[in-house]
Amino acid sequence: MRTSWKWPAAVATLTGLFFTGACAPARQGDIPANGAIPTDVMGVARERGLTPDDLYAAAKTFMPSGKHDDYVLFASGGHSGQVHVIGVPSMRLLKTIAVFTPEPWQGYGYGGGPSEVLKKGNMPSGKELTWGDTHHPNLSETKGSYDGRFLFINDKANARLAVIDLRDFETKQIIKNPNAISDHGGSFVTPNTEYVVEGPQYATPIGWEYSDIKNYKEKYRALLTFWKFDPLAGRVDVSQSFQMELPPYFQDLADAGKGASEGLVFVNSFNTEMATGGVENGEPPFEAGASKNDVDFMHIIDWRKAAAVAQHGPTRTVNGMRVIGLDTAVKEKLLFFTPEPKSPHGVDVTPSGENIVVAGKLDPHVTIFSTAKIRAAMAKGSQEKDPFGVPILKLDDTKETQVELGLGPLHTVFDDQGYAYTSMFLDSAVARWTLGGADKGKHPEPDWTLVQKLPVHYNIGHIAAVEGDTATPGHGYVVAMNKWSTDRFLNVGPLLPQNFQLVDSARPGESMKVLYDSPIGVAEPHYAQLIRADRLKPYEVYPFVGYNPETGKKDPNAVLSPKDARIVRKGKVVEIFTPVIRSHFSPEHVTVNEGDTVIWHLTNIERTRDAIHGFCIGGYNVNLSLEPGEHQTVTFQADQPGVFPFYCTEFCSALHLEMMGYFMVKPR
Numbered sequence: 001m002r003t004s005w006k007w008p009a010a011v012a013t014l015t016g017l018f019f020t021g022a023c024a025p026a027r028q029g030d031i032p033a034n035g036a037i038p039t040d041v042m043g044v045a046r047e048r049g050l051t052p053d054d055l056y057a058a059a060k061t062f063m064p065s066g067k068h069d070d071y072v073l074f075a076s077g078g079h080s081g082q083v084h085v086i087g088v089p090s091m092r093l094l095k096t097i098a099v100f101t102p103e104p105w106q107g108y109g110y111g112g113g114p115s116e117v118l119k120k121g122n123m124p125s126g127k128e129l130t131w132g133d134t135h136h137p138n139l140s141e142t143k144g145s146y147d148g149r150f151l152f153i154n155d156k157a158n159a160r161l162a163v164i165d166l167r168d169f170e171t172k173q174i175i176k177n178p179n180a181i182s183d184h185g186g187s188f189v190t191p192n193t194e195y196v197v198e199g200p201q202y203a204t205p206i207g208w209e210y211s212d213i214k215n216y217k218e219k220y221r222a223l224l225t226f227w228k229f230d231p232l233a234g235r236v237d238v239s240q241s242f243q244m245e246l247p248p249y250f251q252d253l254a255d256a257g258k259g260a261s262e263g264l265v266f267v268n269s270f271n272t273e274m275a276t277g278g279v280e281n282g283e284p285p286f287e288a289g290a291s292k293n294d295v296d297f298m299h300i301i302d303w304r305k306a307a308a309v310a311q312h313g314p315t316r317t318v319n320g321m322r323v324i325g326l327d328t329a330v331k332e333k334l335l336f337f338t339p340e341p342k343s344p345h346g347v348d349v350t351p352s353g354e355n356i357v358v359a360g361k362l363d364p365h366v367t368i369f370s371t372a373k374i375r376a377a378m379a380k381g382s383q384e385k386d387p388f389g390v391p392i393l394k395l396d397d398t399k400e401t402q403v404e405l406g407l408g409p410l411h412t413v414f415d416d417q418g419y420a421y422t423s424m425f426l427d428s429a430v431a432r433w434t435l436g437g438a439d440k441g442k443h444p445e446p447d448w449t450l451v452q453k454l455p456v457h458y459n460i461g462h463i464a465a466v467e468g469d470t471a472t473p474g475h476g477y478v479v480a481m482n483k484w485s486t487d488r489f490l491n492v493g494p495l496l497p498q499n500f501q502l503v504d505s506a507r508p509g510e511s512m513k514v515l516y517d518s519p520i521g522v523a524e525p526h527y528a529q530l531i532r533a534d535r536l537k538p539y540e541v542y543p544f545v546g547y548n549p550e551t552g553k554k555d556p557n558a559v560l561s562p563k564d565a566r567i568v569r570k571g572k573v574v575e576i577f578t579p580v581i582r583s584h585f586s587p588e589h590v591t592v593n594e595g596d597t598v599i600w601h602l603t604n605i606e607r608t609r610d611a612i613h614g615f616c617i618g619g620y621n622v623n624l625s626l627e628p629g630e631h632q633t634v635t636f637q638a639d640q641p642g643v644f645p646f647y648c649t650e651f652c653s654a655l656h657l658e659m660m661g662y663f664m665v666k667p668r
């Protein structure tokens, strides 16, 4: 293991001072017995018992006031249903984007347009879903590189997809998958964001048909969904999207080919045993039944061909969605399998697209497949078939090599120096190893070799590197997304935060080091992507007054000036037009009759950055966030008589507390 990183000479000579001084006080800031409070760096370091490594880490991550981070980490918020936006290297939380879960401070789910976005994600039965299990955020790409325009994320629990616009970091679209209830291998984009891929996980009968689990092999299926993305509209076009039926294995992670492998999609699977559980009836439990075989199948899908079949048939339509049947997928040569080590988890395409890295949870290796070999084997075909007739390409015909890394490899990301970084769940480590072929880069070590294993704390799941899953990765940082933090932070009770550890991935030939521990006290993140901050060009204020963030257009009911404030009554419908500006709403008195329908139009007419107002009505579960220029319309029934103050929920000015009014509902 290398430890050749350089410590600045001047500091190194002072290192001897660190542990020779008086005993450190009990707490930082306590006045020591001799009364001397250190006021210089070395004194503070001595007082706190910091090592040169600690000072190096502090210097690498400290962000002076007003300075900005170089990178932005978009992390899934796990079962909070949201997305976290974190600056790197400071690891400061910049924002949590509301996605599948109502979030009052963003005015998300408490009236207005965002409530309509959320509602689109309800079950077809109308059943309301107010949370999601977000796993894999994926940034939109152009030619295999992040373009900073959109972010997609899946909801594993309910098989949904969300589209976030990075001009305002707001969720614009939630789509309920019309035929599936479980997903996981998504969202992943094709290299020009032609499609957003949503891969399945647990097989079920398609489209909520009921079928006894005894009919598992006949009736249960997995569905791989290709959502067609319209970049101009900034929305998925459901009418141009399609699905492909897959065998009822448990498909897992997925990745789209790029460069050499462009046009292909790779999907892992486990439970190719088709175990159906039922331990209470004396059947083998899932954990045993689903990990019996030594190998599972990597699915290889030709998505360009599949898109052509979706266009011209044969397909069937289920709940409005075109579905390519499993038999068609086989006949049209859209789907191939190749064996992969027992219970794999991550499947990751290298920057050139020439290789595909599969990590088997229960196998100490990463297995590296060759795109060229896969393409040749696909052309040749195979006589060996799975029970559904899908051709199985021999491992020897598709494999490039294997690298032994240790226990529990999960996910792999890459840099531009020719290194791969694999998360080692059971080893609690980040493994750095070398690539060969077109991804060889500048590393001095032999190709396909383990270089270093850096301990992380603890049980790392996903891992992110600088644009580390694109055709053009950077280098310098890796984020270890650890599932357990155990003893890393102050005890906050038995439900602990996760721990993101920022790792200095250094230069070729040098060692990685942990720089920073960042507690994530909001559910369990899974994947994250780390983008160069300069690729993002969000609005500072909305481009014009009256902007409707859900449509991207001027709202027809926008209230453009203070003189447009008014109340319009038509029978039992009361419309209120309210301009919002520091520090008043107008009108300030709104009186309606019990049972009236209230339609309240509010426009923030401010043009000043950060002049945000909120609008809440106590007792009516209404709270909007109105950013400069933003328009929202909230509609509700005046079903409770009484007097209800409405007020601004953002401390916007010295007279913010006065920014209020009365909503008065006369009893019947």
Ligand code: CUK
Residues within 6 Å of the ligand: 135, 136, 184, 253, 345, 410, 411, 461, 462, 525, 526, 527
């Ligand atoms: S999964 Cu959670 S650590 Cu959903 Cu990508 Cu691997």
Ligand code: CUA
Residues within 6 Å of the ligand: 581, 582, 583, 612, 613, 614, 648, 649, 650, 651, 652, 653, 656, 657, 659
């Ligand atoms: Cu507007 Cu407070």
